[in-house]
Amino acid sequence: MAPSTDKPHITGDDHKLSGSSAVFAATQPSQFDSFNDQELWNEFIRGSRSAFIYIYNQYFDQLYLYGLQFTQDMDLLKDCIQDVFIRLNESRNRLSGTSSIKYYLYKSIKREIIHAMKRQKQAVRKLESIKGRGFEYEISAEEILINRQENEDTVNAIRDAANSLLHRQREIIFYHFFEGFSIKQIQELMGFNSIQATHNLLNRAIKKLREILGFITLFFLAWI
């Protein structure tokens, strides 16, 4: 991209989603920095140990945060992340290409955690239904400059609206708004039988958000 003197807001956002892992990559330059997911994945499948470690370093923070949404048991979460990567390496020869490493890892870690919790005889469903646990939202400090009281009220209202959704609704808006997964990927991640059922839940969540926020006027971000 060209130097962005005319569009400062755009370039500033480039690495927002990858968060701290982008910072990590920046402090340790790597041959893989310019690789896309497909290329990095292929390197890994071909047996590159450093590609494997690069993937780990790149996704660890996100996986950890994601895993926390299902369990508060840190030791269990750490074991699960460890097992996911060990198994990933073991199954290298059986894997085919992937265009989204993150999706692959999310799917693996969620399955691993749920299995581990079942092994520990914790009732997963019961845990998921506990209101206020998992997929809660907070205000993104990097994005919002709160310089007026009314803005603060507004962002708090947005946060409260998101957190008033049901657990499954909060989960689905995470995949949709924050991770950019496709409906098909979301269906797989959430174990829906059909695309339609996935659409239904997403639409219900968005509708509810809109209803709650209907009367709030926004406009505290600078326009592009």
Place this chain on the structure above:
Amino acid sequence: MRRKYDVEDFLKDPEFIKWVRYPDKESSEFWNSFVNGHPDSRAAMLKARELIKTLKLSGDRPPAGVKQHILENIVHKINENELGAAFQERQKRKHSWWRVAAAVVLLTGVTYAFYQYSGWRNQDNIDTEAKAFIRESPPGIKVQTRLPDGSTVWLNAESKLVYKENMADSIRLVTLLGEALFEVKHDPSRPFIVKAGVWSVQALGTSFNVRTFKTESNPAVALLTGEVLVSSLINKDAVLQLLPGEKAVMHDKTHHLVKQVFDPVHEVGWKDGILIFDHANFDQVKAKLERWYGVRIQVRDEQLAMNWDIDGRYHNQSLERVLKHLSYAKAFEFEIKNNEVFLTKINR
């Protein structure tokens, strides 16, 4: 007729979300022109954008050190699994040296090693005025030594290691003649570099074997734990990254580097007194015995040196035992006089 879009329409549109999250030139141009073409939808679009940008998923960051710790566990486990039965069997032995090596394994420096790679060639002459140390092992004797940075080196017989007095301060550069096994103390801030014959090997925390003896077989670098970057001093384009259990072998004529899997005992058994011949011809056997036992071998009949293809493994055996064993296979008599060995063919 232009439709008026509401907040929900935008919130459901994956392309819109992608733009909010990862704006680039193309998508920004698209949505700018979209909003100019749909002024009625501008408020809804802004609202949708702000809604998405305001929030992030709640949750504590991982405690310090957890990321590194889990990675170490993963790598350790993978190494154990991949190095196979031979390696694991030896790992169980008491005082096994490569169990110690496994404890120092640390792999996160890999990307860093690549980063350093572009610069280290220029650092060869750093501190030329610093005092140089030499560790030398004569024929027949193996030497274990500890370097100023805490790394350990086993020098095979008839080998030589040179390093600077202040190597612990900056870049850790050593020069090797012959063969040695390195167990490098982990320190990501100071790459450990071995220059040896045709090789340059860069490591962080790792253990590996470098062989430059041309008399025995192709020069090789064998990696036991950790990761190293191997390059050729002759062929500047040849660079290989090794995984544990892999060795880099250099082709004598083309100077190409090739990766091979190795049996740990074959490559580094010498350190534990295991003498191995693997399809060795006479010259290779002769060279190895001379170095191993510190002797000179002379043949009284040139015929004797023909058509040797020896496989053998001797664990802490005397020269006499080894020669006796070989003499059955190749039909010769031998005589050991001080440091001289004479072989005579038996005509059957």
